[in-house]
Amino acid sequence: MNGQTLRLIVNRLGVALLTLLAVSVVVFAITSLLPGDAAQALLGQESTPELLAALRQKFGLDQPAYLRYVHWLGGLLAGNPGNALANGLPVAQLIGSRLPNSLVLAAAAAAVSVPVALTIGITSAMARGSLYDRVVNVATVWVVSVPEFLIATVAVLVFAVKLRWLSALSRIDDIATFGDFVRAYAMPVMTLCCVIVAQMARMTRAAVIDQLTSSYVEMARLKGVRPVRMVLTHALPNAVGPIANAVALSLAYLIGGVIIVESIFNYPGIASLMVDSVTMRDMPVVQACAMLFCAAYLVLLTTADVIAILSNPRLRK
Amino acid sequence: MNPSLSEVRRKPRRRVPLAGLVGAFIVVFWLVMAVAGPWLAAHDAGGVASDAVFAPMSAQYPLGTDYLGRDMLSRILNGAPYTIGVALAAVLVASVGGTTLAMFAAAAGGWFDAIVSRVVDTMLSIPHKLLALIIVAAFGSSVPFLILTAGIGYMPGAFRIARALAVNVQAMDYVQAARARGEGLLYITCREMLPNMLRPVLADFGLRFLFIVLLLSGLSFLGLGVQPPAADWGSLVRENIIGLSEGAPAVIVPAIAIATLTIGVNMAIDGFAGRKRRGNGV
Numbered sequence: 001m002n003g004q005t006l007r008l009i010v011n012r013l014g015v016a017l018l019t020l021l022a023v024s025v026v027v028f029a030i031t032s033l034l035p036g037d038a039a040q041a042l043l044g045q046e047s048t049p050e051l052l053a054a055l056r057q058k059f060g061l062d063q064p065a066y067l068r069y070v071h072w073l074g075g076l077l078a079g080n081p082g083n084a085l086a087n088g089l090p091v092a093q094l095i096g097s098r099l100p101n102s103l104v105l106a107a108a109a110a111a112v113s114v115p116v117a118l119t120i121g122i123t124s125a126m127a128r129g130s131l132y133d134r135v136v137n138v139a140t141v142w143v144v145s146v147p148e149f150l151i152a153t154v155a156v157l158v159f160a161v162k163l164r165w166l167s168a169l170s171r172i173d174d175i176a177t178f179g180d181f182v183r184a185y186a187m188p189v190m191t192l193c194c195v196i197v198a199q200m201a202r203m204t205r206a207a208v209i210d211q212l213t214s215s216y217v218e219m220a221r222l223k224g225v226r227p228v229r230m231v232l233t234h235a236l237p238n239a240v241g242p243i244a245n246a247v248a249l250s251l252a253y254l255i256g257g258v259i260i261v262e263s264i265f266n267y268p269g270i271a272s273l274m275v276d277s278v279t280m281r282d283m284p285v286v287q288a289c290a291m292l293f294c295a296a297y298l299v300l301l302t303t304a305d306v307i308a309i310l311s312n313p314r315l316r317k
Numbered sequence: 318m319n320p321s322l323s324e325v326r327r328k329p330r331r332r333v334p335l336a337g338l339v340g341a342f343i344v345v346f347w348l349v350m351a352v353a354g355p356w357l358a359a360h361d362a363g364g365v366a367s368d369a370v371f372a373p374m375s376a377q378y379p380l381g382t383d384y385l386g387r388d389m390l391s392r393i394l395n396g397a398p399y400t401i402g403v404a405l406a407a408v409l410v411a412s413v414g415g416t417t418l419a420m421f422a423a424a425a426g427g428w429f430d431a432i433v434s435r436v437v438d439t440m441l442s443i444p445h446k447l448l449a450l451i452i453v454a455a456f457g458s459s460v461p462f463l464i465l466t467a468g469i470g471y472m473p474g475a476f477r478i479a480r481a482l483a484v485n486v487q488a489m490d491y492v493q494a495a496r497a498r499g500e501g502l503l504y505i506t507c508r509e510m511l512p513n514m515l516r517p518v519l520a521d522f523g524l525r526f527l528f529i530v531l532l533l534s535g536l537s538f539l540g541l542g543v544q545p546p547a548a549d550w551g552s553l554v555r556e557n558i559i560g561l562s563e564g565a566p567a568v569i570v571p572a573i574a575i576a577t578l579t580i581g582v583n584m585a586i587d588g589f590a591g592r593k594r595r596g597n598g599v
Binding site: 019020022023026027030031032141142145146147148149150153154156157160161162252255256259260263264274275277278279281283286290293294297298301 | 435438439440442443444445446447450451452453454455527531534535538539540541551554558561562563564568569572573575576579580582583587
């Protein structure tokens with residue numbers, strides 16, 4: 001790594017941090033734009049002007065918006081984003097108890113989808129124009145353009161209702177063996193994978209084809225290199241950057257998918273916590289969950305960019 | 318590998334493939350249903366028609382009945398204006414707003430362009446579903462707010478694409494000539510730039526419509542979109558989800574209706590606009 005690469009990467013990380021700060025402003029602005037506030041929500045019908053004023057002072061809601069923002073941001077950074085309105089529990093505790101579940105789900109989905117997607121993407125690029133390639137092409141477009149809950153309901157219908165192999169809700173409390181783990185996670189992971197695999201396979205295929213149509217590959221072909229060797233030793237090393245970029249970007253789409261999947265399978269993760277809190281308008285929880293998701297999203301997008309910088313041969317020494 | 322040039326020259330007018338026509342037919346069908354659906358429905362939206370809940374498909378109830386014994390076909394026809402109409406309104410907000418902003422940003426340049434572009438970059442680093450959840454948490458989910466939510470959520474992507482096009486177009490000689498003539502900003506954007514970037518913008522419009530349909534039905538599925546008694550197709554899946562264990566058609570049919578719409582849009586775009594820019598959900 002030389003100085004130029006390092007500068008680019010540091011630059012990119014700086015931009016990411018600034019973006020996260022800007023995102024926090026947007027999240028805070030949207031969630032505290034309305035005149036109705038936490039004090040009003042808490043008191044409901046019983047509110048009198050005096051009670052309201054007292055409670056507002058207690059929560060610090062009588063301060064101007066920018067002070068509340070600074071206070072809120074400070075709390076987030078210190079790991080103390082306040083208390084939930086619904087049950088008064090600390091938000092950090094609520095999130096802490098569910099975060100591991102979501103991470104396990106995401107890790108399982110990534111562990112299954114990355115190898116499958118790369119295999120499909122690379123093989124369909126090698127067999128470009130064949131029946132296999134066209135089937136993959138159509139199938140991935142269709143999967144991307146149907147709602148996640150259709151995939152999930154079809155999966156439940158087939159595997160839980162008709163075949164009776166799996167249970168429709170994933171109970172993760174009593175997992176003792178690896179078999180239990182597979183049974184509990186099979187359907188959520190399968191649904192999540194469908195979406196990301198389609199996304200990732202398309203991008204991988206495009207990246208490999210990009211290399212296969214370049215002139216150095218044509219040169220290798222003219223020299224008589226066999227197709228498999230050509231892909232593995234000539235095209236793939238140069239496609240690693242774009243492919244890794246595609247993987248990171250596709251994993252970022254996990255965040256959208258996980259919101260639906262956790263709700264449909266009643267999975268106790270962060271996304272279902274957030275959806276419940278949106279229903280109850282429990283703003284402190286919504287804000288904290290939103291920032292957590294945005295941070296994860298930005299980390300993945302930034303990783304994709306950093307990989308793209310690192311894999312650029314012009315910047316290598 | 319690539320089609321030889323002579324072949325392309327011989328056929329200057331590319332024929333629309335069959336899949337594209339089928340897609341266009343499906344889209345037109347659903348657009349007609351969005352207007353005429355509620356009139357065609359045999360039973361009114363809330364009317365309980367049968368004693369049998371989650372009845373299978375039959376001659377009397379072609380798509381079965383729902384969890385209250387209501388005719389599913391009528392429910393879907395009555396839901397079409399919500400699913401399609403709301404998404405159409407939202408995509409108009411997103412595309413018209415995004416394209417207009419992009420043309421003015423590209424033509425005006427300077428600090429206006431810089432500020433709008435930074436704001437758009439920030440918005441793009443919030444996933445669409447997440448932004449929608451935050452807005453719904455703050456403002457609730459009445460239909461106007463749903464339109465604004467989806468419209469604002471997808472405007473930055475439309476802006477990005479239209480700006481890239483506009484920056485290219487405004488460097489063209491005829492735009493420079495119009496500038497030299499001293500034409501105003503409005504004339505340059507509407508008469509010189511817009512006609513020359515319309516095709517890709519329209520293709521993007523279709524793709525954006527598809528993403529918005531998916532977003533809104535996802536919200537309704539979570540119970541955060543169109544509120545009862547009104548119901549779009551996402552809400553229909555949600556309210557009948559308990560019928561899943563019986564394998565009732567009421568759960569799966571609305572989801573399939575959404576899939577035919579989105580896949581139809583996809584096939585139409587492929588057929589008419591070529592296979593460029595595809596599905597990154599920007």
